[in-house]
Amino acid sequence: MKNFTYYRPTTLEAAVALLDSRWGTSELLAGGTDLLDLQKEYVAQPDKVVSLNFVNDPIFTRIDVPQILPGTKAQVSIGAGVKLAEIAEHAELKKLFPALTDAAATIGGPQIRNMGTLGGNLCQRNRCWYFRDEFVQCLLKGGRKCYATDGENRYHAIFTRGHPCVIVNPSTLAPALIALGASAETVGPTGKRTLELSKFFQAPSKPDQREHVLVPNEIVVRVLIPVEGLRNASYEVRHKHSWDWPLVQAAVAFRLSGGKATDVRIILGHVAPTPHIATEAQKLVEGQTITPELAAKAGEAATAGAAPLSQNGYKVQLVKVAVKRALLLASGAQPDWLL
Amino acid sequence: MPESPHPPHKPGISRREFLSGTGLTAAATALIGPGETLGQADKAKAIATPGFGPKPVACELTVNGTRITVQIEPRVTLLDCLRHYMDVTGPKRVCDRGTCGACTVLLNGKPIYACTMLALEAQGKNIETPESLYQDGQLHRVPAAFAQYDAQQCGFCTPGFVMAMKGCFDRNPKATPAEVERCLAGNICRCGTYQQMRHALRSLCQKGG
Numbered sequence: 089m090k091n092f093t094y095y096r097p098t099t100l101e102a103a104v105a106l107l108d109s110r111w112g113t114s115e116l117l118a119g120g121t122d123l124l125d126l127q128k129e130y131v132a133q134p135d136k137v138v139s140l141n142f143v144n145d146p147i148f149t150r151i152d153v154p155q156i157l158p159g160t161k162a163q164v165s166i167g168a169g170v171k172l173a174e175i176a177e178h179a180e181l182k183k184l185f186p187a188l189t190d191a192a193a194t195i196g197g198p199q200i201r202n203m204g205t206l207g208g209n210l211c212q213r214n215r216c217w218y219f220r221d222e223f224v225q226c227l228l229k230g231g232r233k234c235y236a237t238d239g240e241n242r243y244h245a246i247f248t249r250g251h252p253c254v255i256v257n258p259s260t261l262a263p264a265l266i267a268l269g270a271s272a273e274t275v276g277p278t279g280k281r282t283l284e285l286s287k288f289f290q291a292p293s294k295p296d297q298r299e300h301v302l303v304p305n306e307i308v309v310r311v312l313i314p315v316e317g318l319r320n321a322s323y324e325v326r327h328k329h330s331w332d333w334p335l336v337q338a339a340v341a342f343r344l345s346g347g348k349a350t351d352v353r354i355i356l357g358h359v360a361p362t363p364h365i366a367t368e369a370q371k372l373v374e375g376q377t378i379t380p381e382l383a384a385k386a387g388e389a390a391t392a393g394a395a396p397l398s399q400n401g402y403k404v405q406l407v408k409v410a411v412k413r414a415l416l417l418a419s420g421a422q423p424d425w426l427l
Numbered sequence: 428m429p430e431s432p433h434p435p436h437k438p439g440i441s442r443r444e445f446l447s448g449t450g451l452t453a454a455a456t457a458l459i460g461p462g463e464t465l466g467q468a469d470k471a472k473a474i475a476t477p478g479f480g481p482k483p484v485a486c487e488l489t490v491n492g493t494r495i496t497v498q499i500e501p502r503v504t505l506l507d508c509l510r511h512y513m514d515v516t517g518p519k520r521v522c523d524r525g526t527c528g529a530c531t532v533l534l535n536g537k538p539i540y541a542c543t544m545l546a547l548e549a550q551g552k553n554i555e556t557p558e559s560l561y562q563d564g565q566l567h568r569v570p571a572a573f574a575q576y577d578a579q580q581c582g583f584c585t586p587g588f589v590m591a592m593k594g595c596f597d598r599n600p601k602a603t604p605a606e607v608e609r610c611l612a613g614n615i616c617r618c619g620t621y622q623q624m625r626h627a628l629r630s631l632c633q634k635g636g
Contacts, residue, residue: 093478094501094547102476117545121525124504124543128523136478137501141548173537197613198591199528202537203544330612331526 089127092134096142100275100307106138107305109277111296116140116307118169119204121196122212130222131213131229140169140207140307147310153180162315168207168272168308175261176201185313187264187320187339187418194324195260197331207308210262210272210288211300214255214361215333216244227253230295242399243335246407247360249395252293256358259299262289263339263357264322266365270313276306285311291361299361318351319344321418325406334358336403338366338390338410340418347377349419354390354411359403366390369411378419380412387412479547486546490515491559501547506530508546509556517557517586528614531587532556538594538613557586560593568634569593572627580618588614592628604632 097103108114115134117123118141126132143149145167151174152165164184166175175181176193195201195209218224218235225231234253236244245254262285271284283301290301302308320341324334337357342349352373356364369390376382387408394404417423480501487496488505490513497512506523509515509532518541521529525543532541533555560567570589572578579585588611595602595610602610607628616624 089502091481091500091502093480094545095476095478096547097476106476117548120545120548121540121543124545125524127502137545139545139548197528198610199531199538199540199613200525202534203525203539330609331615 089124090130090133092137094137094139096139098142098144100140100143100145100148100309103138103140103143103307104275104277104305106136107307108136109303109305111298111304114138114304116211118208119171119200121200121204122208126213126220129220131220140205143169151175151178151181153178153184156315164313164315165310166206166313167310168205168210170206171202172196172204172206172209173198173201175206184315185264185268185320187267187322187341188261188313191260191264191322191324191337191339194326194330194334206261206311209259210285210308210311211298211302212258214292214299215258216253216255219255227293228255228295228297237397240399241397242402243333244397244400245360246394246396246400246403247356247364248397249393251291251361253291253361254397255292255299255361257289257299257360257362258333258358259289259363260322260324260334260337260357262363263337263355264320265311265313266363267322267339267341267353267355268313268318268320269316269341269353270311272311273309274302274306275309276303280309282312286363286365289362316343318342319349319418319420321414323410323414323417324357325410336406336410338407338414340411340414342373342418344419348375349373349378350375354386354415356390356407356410359394359407366392366411368392373415378415378421380416380421383412383415383419384408386415484547486550488513488546488549488554489552490554491556492553499546501545503546504542505532505544505546505549505554506541509541509554515556515558518590519583519586521583526615527584528587528591529584531590531614533590533594533597536594536597538591538610540613555590555593557590560589567593568631569596569627572631573624576623576627576630578620578623578627580616580620584614584616584618588616588624592631596631602632604629607632 114136117137117139148167148169154162156162172192182189218226227234248254266286273282318341322339324337326332326334339355342352352370354366354369369386372389373386390411391404483498486499495513519529521527523542525540530541531538
């Protein structure tokens with residue numbers, strides 16, 4: 089990898105001040121599982137690497153689950169520097185947000201989860217093999233075309249309309265967090281701001297765009313999740329039980345009152361350049377009792393608008409399965425499939 | 428050994444460093460690049476954070492209880508620092524992309540990929556490598572079980588598997604075979620000696636780690 093100057097600020101403000109205001113010349117280092125790979129492939133060639141691993145701020149480094157009293161609005165705070173393993177194994181989070189902890193528990197292997205962080209999972213670069221190849225000048229690296237659109241695209245997006253670059257958003261936590269109504273608190277050159285995670289991601293198509301909407305010198309401080317008593321679950325379809333990226337992921341959350349699901353959120357992961365909100369499926373489930381038949385119909389509805397590429401038509405079927413199973417899991421049904 | 432006999436990296440120099448000379452001048456210009464709009468307070472904060480490199484800097488690591496100091500460039504990974512600069516060759520370099528697990532070491536007791544962490548990031552932490560598993564003529568029970576059950580073929584992945592398994596038993600001496608297997612999910616054996624490893628870990632589980 090290209091050499092760089094390494095900084096280890098102890099506050100987030102100092103880290104912001106160290107970052108450049110354009111992409112590429114400075115990079116944030118948290119777990120390093122994504123950045124070091126990109127540097128070794130010369131896809132990332134920063135002059136400055138700013139480590140966040142010496143930031144001494146409990147808001148950034150800890151999980152805070154407040155005492156939840158009935159009738160009060162509470163929110164859980166998870167620092168962006170918290171390791172994925174800690175999220176996956178947190179007893180209270182497991183009870184409140186199984187969609188999140190199940191998603192965290194499946195990322196990479198144990199070593200990756202001991203290294204990778206929440207902020208890094210949200211801000212990591214995509215896994216497109218053309219993007220990650222040092223010698224391919226794709227759209228995201230200033231080239232003229234997306235090589236995946238007509239090339240090897242079996243792991244790429246199926247919701248492709250309007251997207252010149254057909255990556256899938258690589259975050260497995262994002263669909264779960266969006267379903268749970270979470271927001272991200274960030275700090276940047278103009279101070280702090282909070283943005284809903286549903287507005288955190290974008291579909292990039294040029295070198296000065298990332299998979300998220302943050303500016304180059306902006307850092308995720310923490311993620312806030314409202315405690316609303318929602319039933320929630322995440323289901324992934326993957327080749328292997330461990331150490332694999334999901335082919336398709338569905339995260340769902342809804343309120344269950346009188347046997348009916350309301351406030352339904354169905355978010356798909358790994359099928360579009362951003363986490364994909366399955367609006368049609370949400371409408372179909374709203375106000376209904378979740379049965380295996382309804383869940384299957386919701387799966388069908390979730391594929392509305394899909395326009396798969398030459399090699400990834402199979403993902404359309406996987407969307408149906410993932411949505412159906414996530415809804416059934418969240419409703420408390422005993423799974424009749426092999427977990 | 429302060430100097431590596433095999434310099435493992437391409438020589439590299441940042442464009443900014445090349446343009447602005449070396450040393451302190453380089454550090455100062457790298458802090459506030461052209462076209463940036465930092466406030467006065469931000470500038471003060473940024474300057475208050477010293478940079479390390481790109482020239483070699485001192486790096487002190489605690490490896491198996493021993494403190495070792497070497498001069499390394501910031502881009503040197505923990506794995507390369509251990510192997511090339513400190514002659515600690517237990518962790519193996521196989522994929523070098525945080526995928527195969529052959530470089531697994533325990534960092535403050537938790538298994539991590541040494542190839543995917545900068546050596547400078549591991550300062551102040553307790554690093555355990557496979558070398559720690561043979562002390563006073565005594566082989567640790569995990570590698571001993573690997574030997575007893577013939578749980579390796581070429582053996583190149585073995586140090587990683589052994590460290591991941593040791594980390595698992597350190598954390599939970601009463602781990603079940605299924606739990607130990609989950610702890611090994613980040614390691615790959617291309618020879619396919621998984622069945623023998625299962626025998627080894629079952630015997631360890633029966634003995635309570």
